Amino acid sequence: MSDPCAQFVQYAEAHQAKWIANLAEAVEIPSVSGDASFRAEVYKMGAWLKNKLAEVGCDVSSHDLGMQTLDGQEVQLPPVIVGEYGHDPSKKTVLVYGHYDVQPALKSDGWDTEPFELVHDTRTDRLIGRGSTDDKGPIMGWINVLEAHKALGLDVPVNLKFCFEGMEESGSVGLDEFVVEHKDKLFQHIDAVCISDNYWLGTKKPCVTHGLRGVAYYKLTISGPAHDLHSGVFGGMMHEPMTDLVQIMSTLVSPQAKILIPGLYDQVAPLTDEERQVYEDMEFEVADVDQCTGSSTAVSDSKTDVLMGRMRYPSLSLHGIEGAFAEPGSKTVIPHKVTGKFSIRLVPDMDPAKVTDAVQKHIEAEFAKLKTKNTMHLEEDHPGKPWVADTKHWNYEAAIAATEAVYGVRPDLTREGGSIPITLTFADALNANVLLLPMGRSDDGAHSTNEKLDLSNYIKGTQLLGTYLYKVASAAAS
Amino acid sequence: MSDPCAQFVQYAEAHQAKWIANLAEAVEIPSVSGDASFRAEVYKMGAWLKNKLAEVGCDVSSHDLGMQTLDGQEVQLPPVIVGEYGHDPSKKTVLVYGHYDVQPALKSDGWDTEPFELVHDTRTDRLIGRGSTDDKGPIMGWINVLEAHKALGLDVPVNLKFCFEGMEESGSVGLDEFVVEHKDKLFQHIDAVCISDNYWLGTKKPCVTHGLRGVAYYKLTISGPAHDLHSGVFGGMMHEPMTDLVQIMSTLVSPQAKILIPGLYDQVAPLTDEERQVYEDMEFEVADVDQCTGSSTAVSDSKTDVLMGRMRYPSLSLHGIEGAFAEPGSKTVIPHKVTGKFSIRLVPDMDPAKVTDAVQKHIEAEFAKLKTKNTMHLEEDHPGKPWVADTKHWNYEAAIAATEAVYGVRPDLTREGGSIPITLTFADALNANVLLLPMGRSDDGAHSTNEKLDLSNYIKGTQLLGTYLYKVASAAAS
Numbered sequence: 001m002s003d004p005c006a007q008f009v010q011y012a013e014a015h016q017a018k019w020i021a022n023l024a025e026a027v028e029i030p031s032v033s034g035d036a037s038f039r040a041e042v043y044k045m046g047a048w049l050k051n052k053l054a055e056v057g058c059d060v061s062s063h064d065l066g067m068q069t070l071d072g073q074e075v076q077l078p079p080v081i082v083g084e085y086g087h088d089p090s091k092k093t094v095l096v097y098g099h100y101d102v103q104p105a106l107k108s109d110g111w112d113t114e115p116f117e118l119v120h121d122t123r124t125d126r127l128i129g130r131g132s133t134d135d136k137g138p139i140m141g142w143i144n145v146l147e148a149h150k151a152l153g154l155d156v157p158v159n160l161k162f163c164f165e166g167m168e169e170s171g172s173v174g175l176d177e178f179v180v181e182h183k184d185k186l187f188q189h190i191d192a193v194c195i196s197d198n199y200w201l202g203t204k205k206p207c208v209t210h211g212l213r214g215v216a217y218y219k220l221t222i223s224g225p226a227h228d229l230h231s232g233v234f235g236g237m238m239h240e241p242m243t244d245l246v247q248i249m250s251t252l253v254s255p256q257a258k259i260l261i262p263g264l265y266d267q268v269a270p271l272t273d274e275e276r277q278v279y280e281d282m283e284f285e286v287a288d289v290d291q292c293t294g295s296s297t298a299v300s301d302s303k304t305d306v307l308m309g310r311m312r313y314p315s316l317s318l319h320g321i322e323g324a325f326a327e328p329g330s331k332t333v334i335p336h337k338v339t340g341k342f343s344i345r346l347v348p349d350m351d352p353a354k355v356t357d358a359v360q361k362h363i364e365a366e367f368a369k370l371k372t373k374n375t376m377h378l379e380e381d382h383p384g385k386p387w388v389a390d391t392k393h394w395n396y397e398a399a400i401a402a403t404e405a406v407y408g409v410r411p412d413l414t415r416e417g418g419s420i421p422i423t424l425t426f427a428d429a430l431n432a433n434v435l436l437l438p439m440g441r442s443d444d445g446a447h448s449t450n451e452k453l454d455l456s457n458y459i460k461g462t463q464l465l466g467t468y469l470y471k472v473a474s475a476a477a478s
Numbered sequence: 479m480s481d482p483c484a485q486f487v488q489y490a491e492a493h494q495a496k497w498i499a500n501l502a503e504a505v506e507i508p509s510v511s512g513d514a515s516f517r518a519e520v521y522k523m524g525a526w527l528k529n530k531l532a533e534v535g536c537d538v539s540s541h542d543l544g545m546q547t548l549d550g551q552e553v554q555l556p557p558v559i560v561g562e563y564g565h566d567p568s569k570k571t572v573l574v575y576g577h578y579d580v581q582p583a584l585k586s587d588g589w590d591t592e593p594f595e596l597v598h599d600t601r602t603d604r605l606i607g608r609g610s611t612d613d614k615g616p617i618m619g620w621i622n623v624l625e626a627h628k629a630l631g632l633d634v635p636v637n638l639k640f641c642f643e644g645m646e647e648s649g650s651v652g653l654d655e656f657v658v659e660h661k662d663k664l665f666q667h668i669d670a671v672c673i674s675d676n677y678w679l680g681t682k683k684p685c686v687t688h689g690l691r692g693v694a695y696y697k698l699t700i701s702g703p704a705h706d707l708h709s710g711v712f713g714g715m716m717h718e719p720m721t722d723l724v725q726i727m728s729t730l731v732s733p734q735a736k737i738l739i740p741g742l743y744d745q746v747a748p749l750t751d752e753e754r755q756v757y758e759d760m761e762f763e764v765a766d767v768d769q770c771t772g773s774s775t776a777v778s779d780s781k782t783d784v785l786m787g788r789m790r791y792p793s794l795s796l797h798g799i800e801g802a803f804a805e806p807g808s809k810t811v812i813p814h815k816v817t818g819k820f821s822i823r824l825v826p827d828m829d830p831a832k833v834t835d836a837v838q839k840h841i842e843a844e845f846a847k848l849k850t851k852n853t854m855h856l857e858e859d860h861p862g863k864p865w866v867a868d869t870k871h872w873n874y875e876a877a878i879a880a881t882e883a884v885y886g887v888r889p890d891l892t893r894e895g896g897s898i899p900i901t902l903t904f905a906d907a908l909n910a911n912v913l914l915l916p917m918g919r920s921d922d923g924a925h926s927t928n929e930k931l932d933l934s935n936y937i938k939g940t941q942l943l944g945t946y947l948y949k950v951a952s953a954a955a956s
Contacts (some may be wrong), residue, residue, distance in 0.1 A: 294704025
């Protein structure tokens, strides 16, 4: 066998046990970025990763991002770990992004196993543990690719730069600035970007993802009395902030998930027949949503409408109310100041500033209708633009060809409903084509209890990442 | 001076320092009923009270109410302390209710002084401390009355039965059953009931209270997906429970505090001209509400409308949502199951069962309009009927005459917006006229930081309670 890619693929089949052990080591470090008491574990995970990258032949550097305030403490941000593999000017250079931090997890949340011990359930052939699919599995996939090439004595067909952060689950604090600062230094001469931090559309067919929705987050505060009041003593005498807030929140979105704010849909790029056809052809059933949600609550019986609701139209979700009674039980207080939280997922050609204008205008108009003596304040937070990539690029050709080679099927070209703000930064700051090449499935439960990565997704996913590098080398050359 | 009532009143003037010291002893015991870690202090307070009642000449008994689960522990309920003073069949027997438990308090909540040390602020002549006004001040008032009579060698003009509970701030668990069980035993031959556990309408003029609103508490749950979902991934594809809940909650009450549930106002007793006149004559200004709320949020500029909104009309308050995101910050989850909490304060002739029927019917109709695939469940909790007493009774004549004697003013006859369920039990089970004779003012901050009782309210309030007993003896005889 002389084809190096075929040798690599065969190596992957033969070394599953070792690669499971690699992932188990990574999962055992509870690198929870959102909790100050776990910060030392995030550092430990960064150091572990640095060693792993060095072992497989990378030049590795660790980059300090400064301090943050977390849980009332001043703590050091986890470093960005950068690995550089190869400096051959005749090869393309691919920037790979991943994150080594994870969501919080406690067995008492409802896990069937210890969350920070990787369990290989041989009955289902699933690898269960926090971070298995988000995002330690994909990170280990890249390391496995280099380990295989080193073991086989094979040349890697492209230059690689790894950018692994430890704050993705907590807002990627500092990463944007880091990428922009290094666009002409560490990240000079990047030809393409590959991110493996999302999921297949369903559970059977792989996909390549070329779009993400943006997000605008709003906090609407209604203030009235100076302190909470007894509803027996004051109920019926005064304007209650909760009443006003609920009235306004009820004007934002319909039960059919249509946004009711005037003018928002005018900003959405018109749907072409060609685009509609893409959604109609996508391998997907409404039952797939129901399986993921564990319910029959899809807004439509049309697969196309449901897919477009997620991928190419905006959505508005009401997340909750701060300041009101949220515990179990029967407290009878009138809250004096309440803040409704909602967010809008943005799609091309929506502009966050124009969206905020429309939201502000709508809320002011609705508030005026209430004729209340309470006061209102709207705050915007976390604006992030939508991103859509050009799929005619050789980067996409390579990912599609690699998927066909490994899975024997042409992947769906999907857009994601969620938001990964760094994607847009890579695209804009590095002026490079970006693609999302997922390893896991839609039912992996990335942020939930019993997070898992199917063993087949881990092994074939690693084969996919390696094969993609070969396809980049050939597609870019052709 | 031979008039015994005048001797008592004068004794009160002369013994203020001792009575402040009595109250200070009571406040020093942090008898917080809602926190298992303070339960021993509640027992201690009960024992202290038993001794005090015995010292002033009562036969005292302590009544076990059994166990409860609190903060995950099985703990003994605080006992009901019953004191009996006099068994003269030629005298009327007055049952006095009070409670010796208090709300929680920590200096760090915002108290200017230690909450469980009674501070006499001589600048404002206020007695500041947890329980000063709610309800240790009034309890000490009764004990002071007996102490004065003992010291002066005076006959007490009525027989007294004291019923002091230690669970009022935590739902009066077990008290209803206790009162019903003892209606033909300890509480046989009760001629009238006097409760001093509420407040003046304002800060200047005393009142006698003859009505309380009832309360019905509702929990409206909307369930959809089996678990919380990512709003990026699922927003726009499915019916979100928060959207449905907020839609329904917005149909319950207007910003002007008018209940929107059809049929509810039909159950309210019609307003007579005479009754309206009572509210128009009441000493009150809209500015008094604003002072209490620390805002200008009264629903009307008419004092009469505001008073009737509190006292003689129902009200509906939205308390909050369980299951949604209620913390500070910007979480983007779609909650899978949310429970909206609201309560309705009830007035004559509203019947809790009929109210619940109307609420259920309305919510079912509104839910059907949503055309959602989520499911809805309404639960009722804590039903309590409204109570209104006959003010033409000698019990009220006595309270009014005593107020005129002590304060030199005819008290307003008020109704309270809040609910004290035991009031109705006393009225119904003992078939006795019940009145509420407050000691404190509207700005005492019963459940808040810096709870206080003005010294003048404590001393004059004690004079009022004693004088009321003389007026009972003469009014009942006439």
